[in-house]
Amino acid sequence: MRIEEEYKKTGYFWLPGKEERKIPGVLSIVDGGDIELEIVGHFNDEMDVLGEKDDLGRIIGHVEKDGLVTLDDCFYIQKNLAFGGISKSRILVNRVYSGAAWEKDEAVTFDSFAFSVDCLDSWVNISGISVDHDWENNTATISYARPERTVLLLDNGMSLEICFAYTPPGFPNITEAKITQRAYFNLKSEALRDIKEFISTAFKITNLMCFAMDEVVTLKNVSATSPEIQSDGGNGKIYRVPISIYYKSIPFSEKAPKKNWHEMLFSFGVIRADAQQVFNNWINAYEYLAPALNLYFSTKTGSQKYLDGKFLALAQGLETYHRRTSSETLMEPGDFEALVAGIIKDCPGEHVGWLSGRLMHGNEINLGKRLKRIVEPFKNHLGKRDQRTKILRKIVDTRNYLTHYSENLKEEAATGRDLWVLCQKMEAIFSLHFLKVIGFTDEEINGVVKNSHPLNKKLKEI
Template sequence: MTKNFELKGEWFLPSNKTKRISGSLIYDIDKGITLKLHGNFNDFPNLSDKSDNQYDIILGLTSKSEEITLYNIFLSFSEGIRLVQNQEVGTPSSEYIVNYIFRGAHFNTQEDIKFDQLVTEISDLEEWVGISGFIKDFDFIKKIEMQKNHEFKLDYKLPSTINFPLSENLDGQFNFVMIPSSEAIHYQKQFLITQRTELILKYKEEKNIEDILNDLFIFQSFLILGLYEKSHPKSITFYNEKNKKNYGNDNIVKREVKLYFHISDQKIEKQKTFRDMLFSYGNIEDKFPELIQNWFKKYNKLESCFKLLIEQFYNEKRFSENTFLNLAQAAESFHAHTKDRPKMPKEEYTEMKNEILSKVDSKYHTWLKDQFNFGNHLNLQTRLEELLTFCSCDMIDKIIGNKNEFIKNVKNSRNYYTHYSLSLKKKAIKGSELFYLTQKLKIILVSAFLIELGFDKNILNQILEEKEHRFFHFLTKL
């Protein structure tokens, strides 16, 4: 999904495969996916696929006989037929916006798009896993001697696959692929070995495309916590035990179906080291299977607040009051989903409520009952206090500074930027102070998610200390 391409061929609907329109499918990493046709599917009468110029499936056969399935398509432009007296009629063109391309197979319905295995490369996954097959087993003195003799030794062994369960029906795998340069026939003056790291998701039974992509996003979200930076898939390939191709001579293999979709604002690829990450696989290797399994188990419960957090990594170049509000909401939501409790026991609260209502004129009861509906819920201040206690370690305390001041600023600023009340305006912080407050909320939430997964606080504190200069120096200096 990192290179542009154009596929020319014929395009048709599953319900009418004989009516075909020639055209081009264009994948542009900046602009998205466009299908340009010399004709219009609306010209075909009585098609069940058509609904307000939206199509679930459009099939294609390229000029190189490659099967294509387009999924989730919208008509964006269509010319009408122009009649000119005493002239031939030209073919009007049309354009469609495409959300997904499946390259390598035809699927007639949305329900047919199912797989039991996904293979993907994700940006910075190789660096995060950090396992290389290149062997450096000779000492410094031997290396100097070899250099004097103009010798060079290269040893490489493909790393073993790393397996880890993700759920009852899903297993994960880090798979290492080595690609050697092609051998020269007569004379060789260079040799190149390239190693890639793949994430493989293996299902015990086939799953629909939405569920598989959701599982990929869940893993990618965990990776973002470690990278402390956005990430995206670079390639996605699907397989299904039931979807095979017969090449003859008993050569039957599972079809390889590649997925393409538009990723907005792709990150610029640059060489990354462990110093550029909050933590790497090496920091948590022993506990990784437990942590990633907990992440898959708890993600759905924490999804709403996590998406508010992850948005900050994708919009890090843009800051506004809404950035702060989203993280304040995420902090409140995280506490509500993991540590929620009433202010007082339910029985005591009900008894207090009934006693108050019995002593107050009935004409005030409607108003009072509205207040009682939320009166036993924890307020933002209490939730922040308990969240800071939950995350507390030497480095978090150092980053936060004065806890009471921090909580007061979050509470007052949240209330002002939510309601814009003039009485709160003086209490709210603005400009760079609001930016720094937001950055503090960001690391608190990342730490809270990690601790909730089972991350050891001592290890977390050590990691934060090691990465203080890289990520938090400007906050601790405050």
């Protein structure tokens, strides 16, 4: 999670149901979403502190400016015992809900969940700001009309809105008049849902933005509302209280990226007519492609610190992708089962277990054939036949060497720049397939390849 302004607030904290025992402390949230609470002493009685578990569960607090806060999934990372003196304890917090308090076992539920990601304004590329210049009379007129929100119905029962917030000019407008607009997503549900459902969907949408922008972008500005949390605004007006939410989300990049829409794989404008289907296709893909997607994104977010690890993750990801999208085998399952039965029948009893283990995956096609099938739909983008064959052979040999370190494969395995090129190729293959997954036609994919310089470069790298 992107924390754009330092969050460090003093307050009093207590365990649910024990409000009479408030402890002073400081709640800190740093960029990335790491949350820590430092308190004076600890929440346990001196007599039973050594016997208590470090897991605290939920903590309630009241901090400066924000008022009530709920800290969830908390546990000690340092518990000091003073025995009459002053000591401090440190507590790791997984989620913070700022603006309300929940009881010990009360479910945290909402029906709307708003968030943004880095570079979203550039990806959406819709502005309500217009400027008219009259150069002859030295005048300029700036006007603003907030763009209409886009509503997409998701298959999981939620709706996804692409919304726009704006800040009007301040006063006095003597030397500057400034209008600021920002785009954000808003997930809505007719029924209350557990916060984890919203977090899971927001994670998938954030990854879609990473893919679309060809950049690691980070979740930020998260808030949620519920009809159960309301405030009296006076004059008989009741309004919902927005609850700010903080947690350590992935993906995360330490440096906020800056990217224009024309530098991205595709922008909202490209998918606008079919946006609902694109978002649904991507979210639904996690039902069967989650392992492959996770392996791919691990190579984009810096989880793989070394090139060898990145290559292995991509190779495993492509193999997993094919396993999840194809049921192809070497022979018909019935024929293979009959063959195995015949082989085991003639095997000495003491070796049956060993032989059965060896034959368990004997009907699966090897990595080379899987890669060939994966490349086939996009072979025109990957060079001539002999070039493709060389690339696939090099991927297989390198994977086998880095997995088993067999000396006979050492000379065949790619190293240095050659290994980097193979990674670029595999990333490009993933990109082409992900475009297919979200519903792009062959013609539309050709258009992306033509207009996306980074993807084009990966495909043509030699």
